Amino acid sequence: DAGVTQSPTHLIKTRGQQVTLRCSPKSGHDTVSWYQQALGQGPQFIFQYYEEEERQRGNFPDRFSGHQYPNYSSELNVNALLLGDSALYLCASSFFSPSRQYFGAGTRLSVL
Amino acid sequence: AQTVTQSQPEMSVQEAETVTLSCTYDTSESDYYLFWYKQPPSRQMILVIRQEAYKQQNATENRFSVNFQKAAKSFSLKISDSQLGDAAMYFCAYRSAYSGGSNYKLTFGKGTLLTVNP
Numbered sequence: 001d002a003g004v005t006q007s008p009t010h011l012i013k014t015r016g017q018q019v020t021l022r023c024s025p026k027s028g029h030d031t032v033s034w035y036q037q038a039l040g041q042g043p044q045f046i047f048q049y050y051e052e053e054e055r056q057r058g059n060f061p062d063r064f065s066g067h068q069y070p071n072y073s074s075e076l077n078v079n080a081l082l083l084g085d086s087a088l089y090l091c092a093s094s095f096f097s098p099s100r101q102y103f104g105a106g107t108r109l110s111v112l
Numbered sequence: 113a114q115t116v117t118q119s120q121p122e123m124s125v126q127e128a129e130t131v132t133l134s135c136t137y138d139t140s141e142s143d144y145y146l147f148w149y150k151q152p153p154s155r156q157m158i159l160v161i162r163q164e165a166y167k168q169q170n171a172t173e174n175r176f177s178v179n180f181q182k183a184a185k186s187f188s189l190k191i192s193d194s195q196l197g198d199a200a201m202y203f204c205a206y207r208s209a210y211s212g213g214s215n216y217k218l219t220f221g222k223g224t225l226l227t228v229n230p
Contacts, residue, residue: 042220
């Protein structure tokens with residue numbers, strides 16, 4: 001049983017570019033949450049997707065958007081990249097009801 | 113809004129000894145969950161232990177146990193018989209127990225880096 005998988009593992013972009021990160025949830029899970037973890041900090045909640053809709057959003061600008069597909073996989077898109085967007089982006093999957101969230105190994109985004 | 117505070121940026125322990133990591137939180141809710149996650153250099157967050165606020169009994173998972181003080185809003189993690197593999201970043205996290213689409217996010221502290229010395 002594959003756990004949560006994220007791709008790519010590492011990405012380098014320049015300021016102003018756009019990036020798409022991908023996440024495949026653990027088998028059977030229908031909910032995907034995204035977190036941003038800056039260096040030396042704890043993860044910060046970006047948003048959560050269930051039934052292909054954004055259900056909850058943290059304090060992040062509209063440059064951060066997402067999508068969930070019918071197979072429950074999800075994408076995180078960031079437009080007009082800033083240096084401050086450099087971080088580890090973590091995806092977590094779960095059932096929609098309050099339940100344990102399982103994390104992927106993350107995508108390390110570097111913005112130059 | 114809920115906040116989680118970890119006041120120890122770094123801790124160290126000798127192999128086979130016991131170490132306690134501290135966490136305090138702030139919330140106006142009465143029902144919630146608290147977690148300790150471990151993040152090794154591989155970056156993947158691993159759940160160590162979970163505590164439900166309505167349960168007075170402290171959670172235990174093998175060498176890991178918590179001291180949950182609800183009135184004091186304190187949630188510390190005790191690691192007994194520390195092993196080299198315990199070395200990692202440890203995060204304390206909070207999640208509301210109330211249903212509804214707006215309450216499932218995890219709120220994390222800044223973490224404590226644990227070093228285990230042989």
